[in-house]
Amino acid sequence: MSTKSAVSNLVAQRKPDHALPGALYSDPDVYRQDLEQIWHKSWIFAGHTFELEKSGQYLSLQIGDYPVAIVRGADKQIRAFHNACRHRGSKVCPQASGKVAKLVCPYHKWTFELDGRLLFAGNMGEDFDKSQHGLKSVHCEVVETYIYVCVADVAPDFSSFRKSLTPFVAPHNLDDCKVAFESNIIEKGNWKLVFENNRECYHCDFTHPELMHSFVDNPSVGGAGGDEDLELKEHWDRCEAAGLPSRLVMDEDGRFRMTRIPLFSGAVSYTMDGKPAVAGRLDTTGEANIGALLYFNYPSTWNHFLGDHALSFRVLPIGPGETMVTTKWIVKKDAQEGVDYDIDRLTKVWLATNDQDRTLVEGAQVGVSSPAYEPGPLSVASEIGVCQFDDWYCKTMLEQLNDTIPLRSVG
Template sequence: MLPNNQLVSLIESRIPGRSLPQPFYTDAALFERELELIWERQWLFAGVAAQIPKAGNWFTLEVGRSSVVVIRDRTNAIRAFYNTCRHRGSRICSGGKGSAGTLVCPYHRWTYGLDGKLLFAKEMGENFDTSDFSLKPVHCESVEGYIFISLAEKPTPFEHFREQVSPYIKPHGLGDAKVAFESTIIEKGNWKLVLENNRECYHCTGSHPELLRTISEFDGPTDPRFGGEYAEKCERDEARWTAAGLPFKPIETDEGYRLVRVAMERGLSFTMSGELACKKLLGSNQDEDVGSLRLLRFPNTWNHVLSDHAIAFRVLPLSATETQVTTWWLVNADAEEGKDYDLDNLTAVWNATNVQDQRLVEVNQQGINSKGYQPGPYSPLVERGVTEFIDWYLGTLQADLQQTPRIIPVECIEA
């Protein structure tokens, strides 16, 4: 594992305003430190409540070395546990998702309730106390249909985030939505390249013709390209949202999340025509043009919520040069496929955009792997989002390093 002093030296070697030195995108030892200092300490987006609408529904996700199972219990609460049996450590839930009345370890049949309590363990002796061997819980919080987990022993407070974002998301009723489609892509690139690519639209004109049928390349007056007819539409839309009580003003914090409602430049929804993808709108809102509500939270999610559907994205690192990207399309729970929405029409824009982004990330990774790579300058005009992410990333590493004992290489320890 990369020692603290070497990691600090790498952080200090980064030139402000430029991309990161090569090891940040390629080095396996540095990747292991990221798992420890970021992925095992931060709040992570796990998925959407619509994945587990009924008691006993569960799904799993891999966070570094740990498998986590997220489940809805009999009280309708959403819980998370390490997917590890308390007997001899076998993985309990196999596969990505399922439904069960109890969780049964396939090895020796230890059986757990949906609340994680051990219900049955055969032949363990009369002094064996099942209450001592519940599944190990993972911190879990739900916010208006979004599920977050933290592997930290004492995670950072979550309530302020909930209070900030809930008023924006609540009108869309995502807690009562359903998953219309799910896709997972394995991108052969570092997870930070996936986030960097998401944080700028510098590349959009040349790469995302489907996406730009409806949205603007920029989302506010801080972008030098903002103005003209689009700025006028923003004013009209914001006045209508104000009258309807729909929040839209940006929430930007140094806590690693951002939320804003952005006007569509053309059309109503993310479709090739710009028309609605689903006849039944989400939640209590009846306005067909509510723009795109965008929720970003580092290190692993961005989201778009429109009037008729929502798209949620989850990023999980697999190795220093491999990343899993999962996308969910959510619609009104009462909407019927083939009647209220056509699946190909619903998914066409972001399926195309995901494939395009995958290609961009993988070509980016290939170039960074080269001996010829040197950190290049970010555009101060149109890549501010990338700079903000990198600043958050380095700041988080530095803050967590201060709480981590110094690691001394074995060869430096005196006998």
């Protein structure tokens, strides 16, 4: 039996409305197929355009097997490249971020223009054609400062994701923002456990005391109630009257979703007292309490937008049982630390929440790796999001592994 067939059989063993079989979280062959069928074929969130404000600024990330660099060119355009020198493969952009005049390979000093063209390669002879050895391009799209890249030869459609996301995010004016703080943590758990943990708040009351000063898990947003939830409907009506799209939007396969939710008992931000963490606002609607805009896009990101700041989260797999989670706290560009915001107050809730989630994911990874583990039923009241994520994962993998339908486009 081929590896693809074996992994397909494992995926097909999942019972409806149950957690995934344990091997899907730990088996190296499953992880390899996760990379090949999902991570290497999807649009992956890389970072924000305001992190690359000047020509020569770059970000780098590892998407499965592929090191990728995103660079702001001299013409101000943002481009993505395979972060491998065309000589002997050394990383051209060795750091997670930086600023350079040219892209110079640290190994043998091959030098590339910011648009990827090879400018200099020493000792290569008169017949060497520089035009044939530029950096290889990676598909790159930008929507409301969000930079997405895809390492596939042919990228899936991006247009309907762009169309869905833009109205939700545009009022938050991210073009006029900056990263106030960044956190990178390594969770000793499979990337699917990380996302499953994010997609439910069944655990929140017992685990996230800081977050629960402001956040309220609303099952209606997951599909159990919707407009029948009066508080949610009133919140949507008020926000939309102010010009903030709020009602749930998701694609047919559930790969992405956007909606706006009210926060707990008058809270307007993720702080210990529910009051703003940052002076001033991102939006200009005049609506005092806009709650939180939540959006995710599988497999790599979830996001929160509040009145005073926003947070973006990026998930990247490192191995079968290891995942990097990057969190960025986003504030207005002219906001001054120590004047308009205090870093500890701004970051306290989600630094604590991320660490608590890391502990949960790592405990789950140990449990699902046990030969005695048997997947249990998911709560129809509290784990709708987990079920939806697992449904998406299984459907996507089965389609890809069995070569029945191309990977669904992001939109």
